[in-house]
Amino acid sequence: MDYIKKGTKAFTMTNIALFAAGFITFANLYITQPLMPQFSNDYNVSPAVASLSLSAATSILAFSLLLFGSLSEAWGRKKLMTASIFAASFLTLALAFAPNFETILALRMIQGFVFAGVPAIGMAYLGEEMDPSSLGVAMGLYISGNAIGGLSGRIIIGTMSDLFSWQMGMIVLGVLSIIISCYFVWALPESKHFTPRPLQFRLLTKTLFQHIKDRRLVLLFGIGFTLMGSFVTMYNYIGFKLVEPPYNLSMTFVSWLFVVYLVGTWSSTWFGNLSDQYGRQNVLYSGIVIMFVGVMLTFPISLPLKVGGLIIFTFGFFGAHSIASGWVSFLAKIDKAQASSLYLFAYYMGSSIGGTVGGIFWMHYGWTGIVLFIGSALVLTFTFAGFIHYYQSKYEKMQSP
Numbered sequence: 429m430d431y432i433k434k435g436t437k438a439f440t441m442t443n444i445a446l447f448a449a450g451f452i453t454f455a456n457l458y459i460t461q462p463l464m465p466q467f468s469n470d471y472n473v474s475p476a477v478a479s480l481s482l483s484a485a486t487s488i489l490a491f492s493l494l495l496f497g498s499l500s501e502a503w504g505r506k507k508l509m510t511a512s513i514f515a516a517s518f519l520t521l522a523l524a525f526a527p528n529f530e531t532i533l534a535l536r537m538i539q540g541f542v543f544a545g546v547p548a549i550g551m552a553y554l555g556e557e558m559d560p561s562s563l564g565v566a567m568g569l570y571i572s573g574n575a576i577g578g579l580s581g582r583i584i585i586g587t588m589s590d591l592f593s594w595q596m597g598m599i600v601l602g603v604l605s606i607i608i609s610c611y612f613v614w615a616l617p618e619s620k621h622f623t624p625r626p627l628q629f630r631l632l633t634k635t636l637f638q639h640i641k642d643r644r645l646v647l648l649f650g651i652g653f654t655l656m657g658s659f660v661t662m663y664n665y666i667g668f669k670l671v672e673p674p675y676n677l678s679m680t681f682v683s684w685l686f687v688v689y690l691v692g693t694w695s696s697t698w699f700g701n702l703s704d705q706y707g708r709q710n711v712l713y714s715g716i717v718i719m720f721v722g723v724m725l726t727f728p729i730s731l732p733l734k735v736g737g738l739i740i741f742t743f744g745f746f747g748a749h750s751i752a753s754g755w756v757s758f759l760a761k762i763d764k765a766q767a768s769s770l771y772l773f774a775y776y777m778g779s780s781i782g783g784t785v786g787g788i789f790w791m792h793y794g795w796t797g798i799v800l801f802i803g804s805a806l807v808l809t810f811t812f813a814g815f816i817h818y819y820q821s822k823y824e825k826m827q828s829p
Contacts (some may be wrong), residue, residue, distance in 0.1 A: 429619070431559035432566075438617055439562060443569045445616035446550055450573030452513045452605045452612075453546040455581030456520050456539065457485060457599060460532075461663060462586040462683040463594050463673020465671050471529040476787025479664050486660075487683050487780035488540030490773045496548035505553040505619050511544020513609045521602035524595040547574075548769065556621045579689045586683020643819045644759055645767060647812045649774035651712075651752045654809040656775045658802045659745045660717065664783050665790045665798050666738065667724070675731060688739045692746030699747035700754065708755050709817050714750030716810050723802045727795070748809075749775075 432438045460467070460481035467478040478683045499508060519539045557727055558566050581601060588597030640646060666685070670677045703711040720742025726734045753771055760767035782805065789797030 431569060432560040432562065432617070434562040435568060435665070438771075439558075439566070439819065441615045442509050442557070442627075444555075444564055445612045446554065446566075446570045447573035448549060448608045448612050448615075449509055449513055450570055451580070452516060452608055453543055454574045454577035455545055455584070456516045457489070457581070458482065458578045459581045459585045459598070460485075460536065462582050462667055462679060463589060464664060466589060466594060466679065467529065467532075468668075472647030473529055473785065475665065475668055475790050477529075480533055481536055481785050482660070482664065483780040483784045485540035485543065486659065486776045486783075488537050489543050490776035490780065492541045493546030493769050493772050496544040504790075505549050505556075506543050506616055509549050509553070509616075510613055512542050513605070513612060515539075515542040515604035516719055517602055517609055520605060524598035524602065527667045532796045536783035546658050548630065553619065557619060558563045558616070560668040575689060580625055581684050582686040582764060583683050587680045590680040595663070623810040625706055638673075640770075642759065643757060644816050645770075647816045647819070648752050648756050648759070649771055650812045651809055652749070652771050652775040654782070654812070655719075655745060655749055655778065655803045657778035657786075657790055658723075658738060658805045658809075659742075660783040661786030661798060661802055662723065662726075662738070662741060666734075667789035668793050669798075670731075670734075670788065674729065685735070685738065685792070688735075688742050691743045695747040697748035698815050699750055703751055703754075708751050708758075708819075709813065712748055712751045712755075712813050713810065715744045715751060716806055716813065719748065720744075720803060720806045723799055723806070750772045785821060 432442055446602070464475065464478040464481065467473065467481055468475050471478075496508065496512075516539055518534055519542070523535050526535060534635050554566050554570060555604055581656060584601050585594060585597040588600055663686070667679075667682045669675070670682050670685075671679070699715060700709055702714075720735045722739070725737025725740060727737075728734070753768070753775075756767050756771045786798060788800050789801040791797075793800065
């Protein structure tokens with residue numbers, strides 16, 4: 429059977445389809461992040477409670493990732509991805525008509541479950557169907573769809589909430605997502621190299637415990653947790669800071685700040701190249717330090733310094749995350765996909781827990797509390813990285829004759 433190769437019509441259609449699936453998933457996942465100040469005012473809830481509109485989705489997503497990958501082994505890749513993006517799209521439409529904040533949280537929890545279909549399966553589909561010589565390009569395009577989706581969803585919802593209402597923004601994004609989902613169904617080729625197999629939860633549990641026994645992997649999972657907890661806390665609460673005096677910025681301006689995500693598309697690649705020259709450990713340290721410098725620059729009142737610090741912080745985050753996630757695949761000797769799923773589980777749990785706990789610091793200590801919380805999390809991240817170096821040295825001594 430032929431694999432999909434670069435330069436063919438099938439390659440173009442496959443990549444646009446999976447780009448679209450990633451776009452839908454992450455555009456809809458992060459739509460509530462720029463709306464948190466508005467939710468806090470409209471529903472008379474604290475910033476920490478408003479942050480649950482994102483944390484509720486990412487926490488359920490974290491657990492669902494471990495399930496969907498296994499389900500797709502039995503039920504098929506395209507079928508589950510199709511169900512995932514259509515369900516996510518219709519749930520966004522439903523959010524526009526939610527009568528209260530409790531209903532929003534319930535719908536976001538359901539969305540968190542269905543969101544897992546694409547990140548858990550998309551890479552597996554590409555790995556099975558793409559010719560090895562074309563896989564790198566295909567993966568890059570797929571991941572860029574994730575990033576651009578997350579950015580676009582925030583901008584669309586933030587801008588629409590200023591021009592009309594956040595409910596209208598949900599309707600626009602929901603309808604757009606349904607249209608794109610229809611294209612996905614038409615464009616994505618059926619799997620040719622996928623062989624269904626029965627669910628084997630006992631084997632899944634066995635390999636899971638083998639990963640957890642490797643302290644280096646556990647520390648990398650911890651790094652994913654603290655990195656994402658820091659990152660989401662920054663973006664959850666900088667909106668609260670910038671819409672209040674002395675800045676008094678509009679929701680449109682705040683939502684467009686997410687454009688700085690684009691620096692991550694470059695920093696992740698650049699850090700990867702540096703790791704080949706200077707080693708993963710040293711480059712990971714550098715990324716964490718860059719994040720620390722960035723968050724400290726957001727402390728002064730100056731708006732240009734805050735924006736500059738946000739850019740530096742984002743640059744360091746994407747670089748450090750790319751090193752940590754790639755390191756997981758390198759260290760895992762068996763079932764690399766499951767090891768990556770465990771990293772993503774910790775990553776999204778960091779988003780859920782860190783993003784909400786950060787709200788408590790914001791409520792009691794303002795932006796000083798946010799800087800303190802993120803700074804402490806990064807010190808812990810740096811410590812985790814140091815312990816990886818320690819355990820790696822022990823591992824290498826055990827392997828030497």
